[in-house]
Amino acid sequence: xxxxxxVENLKTHFFTRAGVVKAVDGVSFSLSEGEVLGLVGESGSxxxxxxxxxxxxVDEPGRIVEGSIRFRGEELVGMPVGxxxxxxxxxxxxxxxxxxxxxxxxxRIETQMVEAVLAHEKVSAKAARDRAVDVLARVGxxxxxxxxxxxxxxxxxxxxxxVAIAIxxxxxxxxxxxxxxxxxxxxxxxxxxxxxxxKLVSETGAAMIWVSHDLAVVETIADKIxxxxxxxxxxxxxxxxxxGAPAHPYTQGLxxxxxxxxxxGQRLNQIPGMAPxxxxxxxxxxxxxxxxxxxxxxxxxxxxRDTGAGRWARCVRPLVLEAAQ
Amino acid sequence: MTAQPHVVLEDxxxxxxxxPDFAERIAISLGWPEPPVVRAVDGVSLEIGHGEALGLVGESGCxxxxxGRIVAGVHAKSGGRFSFxxxxxxxxxxxxxxxxxxxxxMIFQDPMSSLNPRKRIADIIGEAPVVHGLIPxxxxxxxxxxxxxxxxxDPxxxxxxxxxxxxxxxxxIGxxxxxxxxxxxxxxxEAVAALDVSIQAQVLNLFMDLRERRGLTxxxxxxxxxxxxxxxxxxxxxxxxQIVEVGATxxxxAGPAHPYTQALxxxxPRIGRGRRVYAPLKGELPSPLAPPPGCRFHTRCPHxxxxxxxxxxxxxxxxxxxxxxCHLNDKAT
Numbered sequence: 015x016x017x018x019x020x021v022e023n024l025k026t027h028f029f030t031r032a033g034v035v036k037a038v039d040g041v042s043f044s045l046s047e048g049e050v051l052g053l054v055g056e057s058g059s060x061x062x063x064x065x066x067x068x069x070x071x072v073d074e075p076g077r078i079v080e081g082s083i084r085f086r087g088e089e090l091v092g093m094p095v096g097x098x099x100x101x102x103x104x105x106x107x108x109x110x111x112x113x114x115x116x117x118x119x120x121x122r123i124e125t126q127m128v129e130a131v132l133a134h135e136k137v138s139a140k141a142a143r144d145r146a147v148d149v150l151a152r153v154g155x156x157x158x159x160x161x162x163x164x165x166x167x168x169x170x171x172x173x174x175x176x177v178a179i180a181i182x183x184x185x186x187x188x189x190x191x192x193x194x195x196x197x198x199x200x201x202x203x204x205x206x207x208x209x210x211x212x213k214l215v216s217e218t219g220a221a222m223i224w225v226s227h228d229l230a231v232v233e234t235i236a237d238k239i240x241x242x243x244x245x246x247x248x249x250x251x252x253x254x255x256x257x258g259a260p261a262h263p264y265t266q267g268l269x270x271x272x273x274x275x276x277x278x279g280q281r282l283n284q285i286p287g288m289a290p291x292x293x294x295x296x297x298x299x300x301x302x303x304x305x306x307x308x309x310x311x312x313x314x315x316x317x318x319r320d321t322g323a324g325r326w327a328r329c330v331r332p333l334v335l336e337a338a339q
Numbered sequence: 340m341t342a343q344p345h346v347v348l349e350d351x352x353x354x355x356x357x358x359p360d361f362a363e364r365i366a367i368s369l370g371w372p373e374p375p376v377v378r379a380v381d382g383v384s385l386e387i388g389h390g391e392a393l394g395l396v397g398e399s400g401c402x403x404x405x406x407g408r409i410v411a412g413v414h415a416k417s418g419g420r421f422s423f424x425x426x427x428x429x430x431x432x433x434x435x436x437x438x439x440x441x442x443x444x445m446i447f448q449d450p451m452s453s454l455n456p457r458k459r460i461a462d463i464i465g466e467a468p469v470v471h472g473l474i475p476x477x478x479x480x481x482x483x484x485x486x487x488x489x490x491x492x493d494p495x496x497x498x499x500x501x502x503x504x505x506x507x508x509x510x511x512i513g514x515x516x517x518x519x520x521x522x523x524x525x526x527x528x529e530a531v532a533a534l535d536v537s538i539q540a541q542v543l544n545l546f547m548d549l550r551e552r553r554g555l556t557x558x559x560x561x562x563x564x565x566x567x568x569x570x571x572x573x574x575x576x577x578x579x580x581q582i583v584e585v586g587a588t589x590x591x592x593a594g595p596a597h598p599y600t601q602a603l604x605x606x607x608p609r610i611g612r613g614r615r616v617y618a619p620l621k622g623e624l625p626s627p628l629a630p631p632p633g634c635r636f637h638t639r640c641p642h643x644x645x646x647x648x649x650x651x652x653x654x655x656x657x658x659x660x661x662x663x664x665c666h667l668n669d670k671a672t
Contacts, residue, residue, distance in 0.1 A: 056535035056538075057535055201398065202620045203623065205620065206620070206621075227536060230609050233610060234608050269610065271536045272536060273543065273563075273566050273568065274564070278588065281547055281548075284544055285537040288507060
């Protein structure tokens with residue numbers, strides 16, 4: 015089976031006055047149809063830039079300097095703008111963290127959704143509107159016939175996010191890129207949106223990349239997890255493997271930092287220090303200065319070590335292999 | 340713990356109204372309705388003992404931040420009684436008021452908007468204790484260095500400005516500023532919500548260390564149940580301006596009594612549960628402008644009965660040190 019999306023050695027760098035920021039520096043992964051990939055990392059790890067690179071939304075001073083992104087075998091890097099526009103919103107859809115980034119405040123939901131349908135298909139305005147009402151109903155908006163006449167500010171945050179998801183679903187996309195879609199929402203609303211997305215992915219068979227800093231959220235929805243640190247994927251594997259037996263010390267540190275895992279009242283097993291500036295990365299493993307297992311061997315660029323079928327970590331001594339020996 | 344609690348709130352409420360402008364005043368005098376009143380906090384009673392860490396949990400708009408601000412003295416309450424160390428606010432002398440305001444300090448969610456971007460760290464931390472006469476101006480530099488070390492910052496950075504620090508470091512500056520006036524009580528309003536997981540763990544550890552070292556009392560406001568479970572002894576759950584359940588953190592996490600607490604615990608994503616299908620709570624928080632009659636939660640409650648629509652349940656003791664407001668508990672007894 016060929017992969018739906020194949021990202022190979024992607025490098026997106028930003029050329030700023032202070033120097034070259036290697037936001038994404040050699041990221042490779044592939045995604046099959048209907049698969050959900052959780053892309054996890056802290057702020058500045060490059061997870062959002064990786065997502066934006068796939069969509070061709072990286073602005074100056076940023077540029078994809080190397081690597082390839084193939085969607086259904088078609089190369090997206092360097093694709094003509096016109097062709098990219100045809101794909102974007104039609105075959106590849108995006109849901110952002112802030113729904114107000116997707117919605118314009120000055121137009122009715124109806125206008126925005128009908129426009130999105132007509133941008134890709136030659137149908138009558140009536141048919142476009144019917145489709146919009148239909149997807150609004152599918153994402154759980156009550157009385158969509160009336161609510162479609164409303165403006166974005168007349169919706170709550172959770173409802174706005176539902177509208178943004180509805181717009182992403184207008185054209186039955188094969189790939190949905192979701193960038194922290196529940197981060198700005200309350201717990202109960204977050205639960206609703208995750209439930210909606212789970213349902214939609216299983217119904218439509220779309221593949222999805224779910225970017226988040228929250229491992230607990232990603233665990234509930236993803237088949238596979240990629241953990242990013244300083245512009246690179248440091249660990250890749252199925253959700254159960256990565257959460258259950260992390261191979262990279264950084265993944266282990268992230269899991270230990272989550273409060274509910276430790277006994278209440280006990281100190282958390284924190285990762286010391288903070289993420290390095292991507293302007294001045296250490297020469298070897300970027301995580302070495304914070305890693306409790308680091309030694310001289312970590313001053314050289316860390317190798318990619320397979321730690322099981324389809325599972326790997328970018329570490330000299332992955333924890334799972336250590337434990338097995 | 341002595342019999343006398345540190346902080347007592349009795350039937351405290353906070354109303355927000357908009358002042359009608361000139362045209363509206365004319366309209367009102369001609370019989371138009373007055374502008375609506377938001378009851379952000381509606382009849383809340385709470386006690387916090389010395390050295391205790393109380394968690395306050397709820398969704399956005401439930402009034403938890405407003406309640407925290409009332410305790411910290413940022414907002415004036417609209418009704419009810421507030422006492423600190425056994426003395427009621429109405430009876431405070433000027434000295435009492437000053438002592439209480441210094442003893443209760445607040446730490447905010449966004450350290451960038453709560454730190455003056457044009458002041459150096461040394462001034463942000465060192466100004467208040469000098470102004471309040473806690474330390475002479477000559478000792479200011481030493482005191483600032485000491486505080487910075489205590490919260491894990493390098494004192495060499497005292498001459499820098501807030502924008503030169505990362506988010507976690509800024510939060511540490513906010514903590515050092517609060518500690519500078521030697522408070523006994525910290526109100527932390529979503530103090531770790533804006534931080535990355537690894538940095539959040541560091542700041543949570545700092546809060547735990549400070550509690551041990553200084554014997555601080557905490558009112559810890561958060562929507563993150565993992566943080567609350569980690570840090571607090573007791574927890575109060577708020578919904579639409581009212582408290583629906585209070586109890587020991589361990590007990591509530593082991594067996595929530597109110598359906599809203601149950602839903603919150605059920606829906607909070609927690610690591611290690613694996614992939615699962617969500618069965619989320621239906622609907623959204625009703626508008627606090629027009630809270631539903633009866634039990635405020637009945638519009639979303641999976642167990643709602645006819646009585647819930649008409650009669651508001653009272654907070655009742657359901658076990659030692661645990662209270663909850665739900666008609667289901669009446670039936671059980």
